Amino acid sequence: MRFVDEFRDPALARVVIREIETIAARMERGRERPFAVMEVCGGHTHAIFRYGLEGLLPDIIEFVHGPGCPVCVLPMGRVDDCVSIAERPEVIFATFGDAIRVPGSRKSLLTAKAEGADIRTVYSPLDALALACRNPDREVVFFGLGFETTMPSTALTIRRAAREGVGNFSIFCNHITIIPTLRALLETQDLGIDGFIGPGHVSMVIGTEPYRFIAEEFGKPMVVSGFEPLDLLQSLLMVLRQLESGVAKIENQYARVVPDTGNRAAMEAVAEVYEPRETFEWRGLGSIAHSGVRLRERYARFDAERRFAVPEISVGDPASCRCGEVLTGKLKPWGCPMFGTACTPETPLGALMVSSEGSCAAYYQYGGVRQPQFEGAA
């Protein structure tokens, strides 16, 4: 496929890996712990595992899987709210497939569906809006979820619904924003991260400018990357080159899709429809100020939280879960006592085991190839 196959060329990949090995060998001298490069986006985590990139790299380089999987950071209380909306008899609840199996404190959407709730998996919020038009006697609620990548799509869908005067459509908004999250992460004590692979599709919306503080205030390199194996390898090489020469800046490997200025139309729609919440709770990370958004007053009638009373009970994660430490890269999934025993993709305890972008699920599915030899390094 165009713009995909070219970035999967194994011969080129081998060449880039060799270049990475050369740099790594130079940088390895006198180094006590591996170079930790965090890929922020869950899509990157998925690609890294899918193509087995970790196993191809020298031991001195380690990927740390960041908190960029929107499904994985959704707290249990919000899933419970979702279920309670979905179980209302008048509601058709539309969701992306990723979210349907995330456990709440009582049940997941999947269980609610098995028990009779009308829950539909859709590809796009536009499909949810179409459901609303086709079912005028029902209330269609879309589960709005994701970082800036998906935020414009729900904002534009709400605008469309307003324009077309669709009265039976609303959004349960759980959108979160990347910048406050990265800042909170960077302010974490003893964060052992040397550099970042920046989220490609968030950046096509917000551009590369908002990341400047990462280099300027925290002295860490970041390279915004595409999602194909060669994209990721090239980005890693760019991070290593910065580390070797002792500079920290924001670079853009994914310029074919990411303009440095982002997408004006998308940002305008987001600003028109959403406003920041004071604070938003994340699974495993606690509350992060201004990290979530809600619908503005002007669009209140499309806000499921205002239309339906939701319990809004905050529920702590089970004590045995180590999801928070895994999310911040402090612990590898197999370091969690639940991993692969009480917590598996069939019976997930934490959301990291649910989504294909979650690192526990990825390690579980792809066998955690490097586990034994890297146990001490996590």
Added chain:
Amino acid sequence: MCLGIPGRIVAIVDEDAMLATVDVSGVRRAVDVVCVATPGRPLADLVGAWVLVHVGFAMSLIDEEEAAATLRVLAEIGEAEAELEAIRTGSVELPSPPVIPAAT
């Protein structure tokens, strides 16, 4: 969920509703093109363009020149590598200069 996929705009469905048909590897669907349209220009200008499609929205025009440039950088890494390899394995020791007997 963060993944998108490249597709090609093949037709405009509804100019007012800003919807176009996008072909993604042979699968076609109506996609919202607000984010890639140039204000004041007809949508028809977009037909033939490659876009990154994410949950039913064309979110970015794929810049073919930038794609080529990225591939060029990758290829150059390869060339430099080949060059170094040639130096490492293919270098032939220069013959030692003939010993010219010192003039007596």
